Amino acid sequence: MTIIDNAVYVNGSRFANPHSLEQTYEVMDSCGGMAWIGMFRPDAAEMKSLAAEFSLHELAVEDTIMAHQRPKLERYDDVLFTVLRPARYIDKDETVEFGELHIFTGKDFVVTIRHAETPGLASTRTRLEADPRLLAMGPEAVLYAIMDQVVDDYQPVVNGLENDIDEIEDQLFAGDPTVSRRIYQLSREVIQFQRAIHPLREMLERLKSGFVKYHVDVELQRYLRDVEDHVESVTARADSFRQLLQNALTVDGTLTTNRQNEASAAENQQMKKISSWAAILFAPSFVGSIYGMNFDHMPELHWAFGYPFALALMFSVGLAMYLIFKKKTWL
Structure with a gap:
């Protein structure tokens, strides 16, 4: 079984901890609460069970089973399907590791599916459970809280990439022969990072456009706008990294040519x-x-x-x- 954490909430408080999907369905029917099912790489049988119970669209289910999806937000009737690409910076290797998180949100359920070890959503769940008033606002509150965590986790990545670029500037003028390869590696990581964060702008706009139609609480609207501000900040810095690396590559080419001319x-x-x-x-x-x-x-x-x-x-x-x-x- 790939269930990581499974709970049914009533009025923002944890009501039950079912040990299987079938128990979850039974508890939801009996108490009318909201289920939050956290899973890690579920198999086809588990996805089939979820699809049958929550009326998940077959295309969204197929995307979840296949994984390797780009960040996106799609609505299938009353079910919202969201794909996020979390990231974390690994200090030891000075690299960026990307994950994949799929989120199904409906009227009375949230299904979160991870395709990588990170990020763990335990801290998000703990934070929401500590604020029953916010959790009582339903699946939208869970979705916005998860998006907030994913975006906040981008900040250490931005700081790590910025530090790597500073080191490259030192290597450039020190004549380090490995700097060209490092620039290409960093450029690749920055491009992947941009692919993870750029779609968030459009996704947030689509969520904002549904505030009135889906009667989203005013406090949740403010919550989402705060996430949007963080996305703009991270995106601007990531875009500047791309330009800095392009400039570094140009400078490296110039310095290499000068050194070759001097040697010649x-x-x-x-x-x-x-x-x-x-x-x-x-x-x-x-x-x-x-x-x-x-x-x-x-x-x-x-x-x-x-x-x-x-x-x-x-x-x-x-x-x-x-x-x-x-x-x-x-x-």
Whole structure:
């Protein structure tokens, strides 16, 4: 059985703790309370039971069984189907882990289905149970409280990503060779985070548009507007992260190009030095090779000053080439 926590509430207080779905249905029929069924990866048989009891639409049931859904809010007659993508920042690995939460809300029931270990909804349930007046407002109060927790849990993620981006700025100018890969990894995480939070704006607008039609309590309306404010804040910061990472990637490309140019310039300078000395040493070798050809008619071979002349010529040519290369800053 994949039931994590299951309770029936009457007037905002926990009335019963059924151990199975069938007991939950019986208690609801007998006391007329609101059921909040929390489940973790239910199987097809359990979803079939829930669908039959609460008239859940087959498309929503299929989405829940298949999972891997984008954040969305869909209404099927009197049942609201909501998909959220909670997130948490893992300090040890400096990564963002995303979950998936499906919520069915009807006239007298809430079914929450998690497809990941996090987030646990125990704290949300405890907070609502501590305020019976709020919980007595029905399934809408539970839905808004869950959305509030999910959005509040985005704040540590935003702080963690911001810290990672600050570290990247330090790595950029320190010449860390791994910074490019880290920028791409962070960009991927920010994009996933944006995919989790951007649909919330439209979802909240749709909930607000039903305030009058579904007679939503004024206090719950204020509650939802507070969630909307937090979504706007988180969204704005996440969008700024995307731009910062794009700028960081541009700077990294520029710095990498500059370092490559500097390395190339240093290599060119070394090649100039090697070429210059090779040319300087070639001059005396050339003169020596001429007089080493052993021809019979070479006047300088029998000249008294031939040897000093050859040495002077070698030295003069070598010195002249040295001065030329020195002037051109090759040496």
